[in-house]
Amino acid sequence: MPAATLPALFISHGAPTLALEQSATTNALARLGQNLPKPRAIVIMSAHWLSSKLELSSHPAPVTWHDFSGFAAELYRIRYPVAGHPALAESLAQQLSTRGIACSVNPLRALDHGVWSPLLHLYPDADVPVIQLSLPQHYDSHACYQLGALFAALRQEQVLLIGSGNITHNLAAMRWNAASIDDTARAFKVWLLAQLKTHIPTALDWQQFAAAEDVHPSAEHLLPLFFVLGAGQRVSVVHESMAHHSLGMDIYRFD
Template structure:
């Protein structure tokens, strides 16, 4: 990923972009095709956007404070009609949206135990919704392609296995274009924000801190550098979004995120929701921030 891209955030943020969303005055094409329930929902039924720190692939088989928090979210939210999720593990040359109706569970890692490699998360995709999103975004000048072959990487199925263990919510994955920075991800989330009114759950899946070289698998200690960064960033999300988007001005930011793909899904979720609240905070393996944020 291009580490210099977020410097563009030095210009004043155009907050009106948050309201310039896809046309949802009528149901988005494809969204009504898979349910007879009414699309016109009240604000009380609007779902939040989420940022989930998905950690190592072992999250899928862990029982921890993080997985318990994910389970509570799934139990307490109204059941979504679909999930749109950006994972740090799908970096693409242009914006793509998975239109695979039955995406396979992709074990996009090696060196873990056999149980993890055999896990399946058989959630269906939603081709009609994906293709409609790709068409509407392209109409708005955002070059977007539907991808009918994409499998679900662990940034998708590992947290969703705890959030919706029955795999009974259709999942549409959206890629992270390699040229996108924090502002572009924020603006993309803003384009999708009003889909929350149609009971579509928007998720960014990455990590609030992510330096694999600093990880210590068996350590109980906490990396102060990583902890200080995530506390600083959370404060900016609460009080100063333009500064949050300028996160690469943080001193020695590459010690926390040597590359930016695990943080950028945060800004996708932020664009879709804006007002942040903390669902969960913790550290794992010394340096891996496992925070979960909700955006309303």
């Protein structure tokens, strides 16, 4: 029988402490890993790798990079000993180059917490090879969407496409462990999901939301959403929650 087509996923990875948590968000990630067909590889775009041009990680055994400071010592002891997939990274870079997209492989890139903190819960055995995709600094939502469309066929080849960021992300508005929820962040989530379900062009122009800068002062945590939207346009909500007052922790599936 032919292998099932995998979805594309948008994961709100939150703070690095996600790696240590047992929460509704991490439970949702664990269920996804248990219920999806096992991928042969993962291609993941994280908000934490900004670059001048498109790059794909090609280290055969990428390092777990603790790209943060000020957290508990146990967080820095975590390792996610996953393999890379240099051959697939090289192949993808060649295919993109033939389409006129400036890109290259990066054999030195380590995995940042936008990659390993959610994957610890999604695939805790670290048994699915990972390629990290950079987010070029000049890309907007439309460019990310177009790139995702180029990667869409990989879903039929047992490659899981992931965008890792946050559905809302304003560090200045965060209140650690607050029980209250920021009304603007919640309104943005409702508005954006409605656009994703009914009118994708409006979703791509997300900055027309009246208070867009209040939920995303910079765009890098939202742009990975549009990468996976380009790869699979039918959206469903896997998980919805807020953390630390203003941090949206939603997980979306695109088929």
